[in-house]
Amino acid sequence: MSDFSNPLVPGAGGGGGGKAKKIDPLDRAQLAESPVSMRRVARLFRPHARTVAVVVALIVATSVISMGQPFLLRAVIDDALPHHDVHLLLLAVGGMLAVTVVSQLLGVVQTWLTTTVGQRVMHGLRTDVFRHVQRQSIAFFTRTRSGEVQSRLTHDIAGMQSVITSSATGVASNLTTVVATAIAMVALSARLSLLSLLVIPPAVLMTRKVALVRRDITTLRQRRLADLHSQVEEGLTVSGATLIKTLGAAQAAADRFAATSTDLIDLELRSQLAGRWRMATMQIMFAAIPALIYLAAGLPATAGAMTIGTLIAFTTLQTSIFRPLMGLLDIGAQWVTSMALFSRIFGYLDLPVEVAPPADPVPVQHDRLRGEVRFENVTFSHEPGATETTYAVDDVSLLVPAGTTLALVGETGSGKSSLAGLLARLHDPQSGRVTIDGLDLRDLDPADLSRIVGVVSQDAYLVHASIRTNLLLADPGASEDQLWEALAAAQVAPLVASLPDGLDTVVGARGHRFSGGEKQRIAIARTLLRNPRVLILDEATSALDNETERDLQVAIDRLMAGRTTLTIAHRLSTIRDAEQIAVLDHGRVVELGDHPGLMARGGRYARLVAARETSAREAAAA
Template sequence: MSMHGGGGQRGSGRGGRVSRSDVAAQREENKAAPPIPDLFKRIVALFAPHKVALSFTVTLVLISAAITVIPPLLIEQAFNQGLFPPSGIPNMPLLLRLVGTMVMIWITSAALGVLQTYLTESVGNKVMGALRIRLFSHLQAMELAFFTKTKTGVIQSRLQNDVGGVASVLSNTVSSILGNTVTVIAAFIAMLILSWQLTVVAVIMLPLMVFAQRKVGQVRARIATKTQESLSEMSAITQEALSVSGILLAKSFSQQKAEVARYDAENHVQMDLQVRQAMSGQWFFATVQIFLSSIPAVIYVMSGYLILGSVPVTIGTVVAFTTVQARLLFPMMGLLRVALDLQTSQSLFARIFQYLDLSPAIIDAPNARAVSPAALGRVEFVGVDFRYPDTEARSRLTLKNISFVVEPGQYAAFVGPSGSGKTTISYLIPRMYEASKGHIMFAGENVTDLQQDSLVDHIGVVSQETYLFHATIADNLRYAKPDATDAELEAAARAANIHKTIVSFPDGYDTMVGERGYRLSGGEKQRIAIARVLLKDPAVLVLDEATSALDTVSERIVQKALDVAARNRTTIAIAHRLSTVINADVIFVIDGGEIVDRGTHVELMGRDGVYARLVAEQIRMTTA
């Protein structure tokens, strides 16, 4: 088959078309999400590993803010003693010393600011990087059921948009809060030293501004939640519509315009929310800026009244006071903006912690142990019932009282009508799902008593829908054994009957397979998947309808590779084409979630039961 054939296997992008009801359901799920307890404490705890860097940063901020108190006081002296001394003659030596001191303080403050910015950016990004890895690792530990009911785009949005949304906030929060707070306090102290009467006038409106800021923050937090939900939906649409499977589907049904319209509709929602978020609080900040900018004029008027009232207010005091007050503008605006950003980011943190608080349904027991080599390859089901979790459509039992034994080295096949529960058995063996009732034994021990990693290490799976990464053939093979040598790759490829095909490509084992392996034909992908399993060399091989999607020629080639893979190991085949399991040591017939018959091909054909009817039906379909 040509490397560019690509038509041997159907596309299978997970998740179908997202309807408006799906979007509404997702948003209702977000609204119904339980509140995150101790959210602020948990956010603060993220910074715990960086105490040393934060302590140093706090020290720099305190020093930087403290020395900013000095220039306004020097300005007062520069006016009262340097420019306009009692003698009426400017004191130039004193003035030069005062100005030189102020310049040195400003240079020192700027240098401290650069170092402070580096430290806070480093800490903020390290915290976000650790949070992103923590979330990704936690999602990797979630059971398969979580991913079957959650859109991939929504998961991607939590990792990218939500974590990214708080990254900039956190990287600036420490320096902004500490620096601006200390600057405001230092300026306030300087103002009190200069004139307590003028200070009262300057800060009388601040409580009202803080109250207004809280109200604006609540509005922005609600808009931020809706914005992230919309971004999640856009990510889901992008992932579905622009994947290879999505593009093939859209082109096959000529639905490109519909996909563009779907994206455009959500894009308009996003644009509207972004504008609303940007505009929320703008009148508030405009009012704050007008108020703070108007204070000098008020101070001038108040100074006039104080002078008329015989209160000693010098020109140096007025100039120094208005200089200090002007320095309050940016720190105050910065604090108010940070407070709003923190209120906004709370909703993003809540969405992140909502995922982190999910508990994996399948975890290792405290005393879980590695698989014992004593009975390696033996698989047994004892009275197993299974019902898919959290799915109303599957509220009925999928498997009922399933019991069987597959001995080491035996070739066992499971056959039956579509929907009878065959594939579910292949999920339960490596413990992708937990049995609802009964026991699943592997190598003579209950799988719930075994370490998951050890269990999976001894099981190899070849499924109908082969997944290959957008990487080279060699990289895809080494996914099973990262330290495999080139010789080992070639040996596995030869055993899977794919080596000659690989070396016929211009780049050989360095050939890029494309997204999900779409540059390869179905048969080529399956044989690479088989080679990957052979490289793993598991004791138990699970074949989940591994040839059902292939044409007859490809099936014969792949089946030869499967026969090689099955040698000297326990093989459990979930079969759709019954011709592939005629030589099985034992065939289990499943119907309606129950094992209704078992035996060899000859024995089952002689009973004229479900198996014989399935064989006859497939023969009729083949010859029709």
């Protein structure tokens, strides 16, 4: 729903120019789909109510104080200079300096307070969204577009910060400036104020029309820039560069990049010309409006008792009302944009937590855990409203005694990983339950469960940091000796010791600095530091060659020692020694036993073994 290439552009705040703004259809659609309650927005600022009140007072005070400038100027021109009144001249000039100094100091305080409130509100939203999204199930991340969550946390919240620190204060400042300036203009000359009512509105609307043209061109330019950035990210990351090289698509990627860059040439030219036309239009208006006022002041019918000081003070005020009026014209678009940003963020905060932590978790004595795992009539589907034909796990009951190994085998899509995910509580079953030592996983605190169940998967994920940092994710309090002991047990200590930076070696994006087997060993060392009672090995060696797998198996055997283990593997050689082997088909357990017994039965398992042994012999012969 988000239009990240069209960021919030606040209107003319504090008398500044700013770009004219039209309502984005995507923002309208967002609000139509997910309306935002102003009461909910106001709740974000409730802890900062006093500060907000002070900011509003400062805005009003700054606008009112600034209005003293033209009256002091009139006093200098009409009274002090013609009559050589030095005392009045000193007072007036001193007052002008005082007005400027006080206005600027109040502006600094206002900016400090506004930014403080904005940053604190944004900090609260950022952390709330981050924590809430972390609580989502794996299903949420599989169905959410890559990068969308990051965009919500960065682009949308950054845009909301602009709403708070620029747009909201800009509207208040523009409104008070326009009102105060209008009052001051009437006080100086009611006749010239009536003339301004005829001259200023058309001038403002004409300038706004030119600004809208530039706004549309700028939007297109921003979108093409977003395309350019996306192509850079896709083509110049490790994964993207590897894909392009292996597909021989370098020329096509370069051509696509060049085409986008060519489009930007035209859009940049049009943007600059439109901007120059806008500046030219504004300059013409800034020159024409005072000229008309001077003309009116010089005509006998409209001059009246006009003084030179009044005329100069009035034209100064008239010029200063031009920009805030343009800013006020943008209030509608700013409002829709602001509410659309809040709608997108609130949409994430309102996501239901599919795998929710218990309100009153059961206390766990980790030193007394045995690690017995039991699946009791478990049924699970990745799709809501599933039928029996779409169950990933269908009425499965299994008992894994403490310290033993259960191996899961079956064709792709048979439900092996789904069953393992239930044990790690990446999902919750629609019916039945999964227990460890009789404790339902849904009654355990997530922190306790992560200490009990450890996972080593096929795609060992390492964060882009040092080896030390990756290991300490499992146990932040681990000592240097404990880190090296875990690395030694995982058969990777010699490799790490040979690196120039040792434990402080940066692993690179997703651990690309190391081979698949090396990454797996580091991941195993990390799991060893966690010291879980229950272990899940999900295709931990399927992506490795035979030699690397044999070397890694030593580390895996050490990891499995004394732990209850649920293992998934395509290579049947890795599961022959399991106390139990469960054969799955379309989410159901169709065979259960040990390797000799299942082979003697001559059923599904025996056929799987025979088929894979034949494939292995054919691959070796080739």
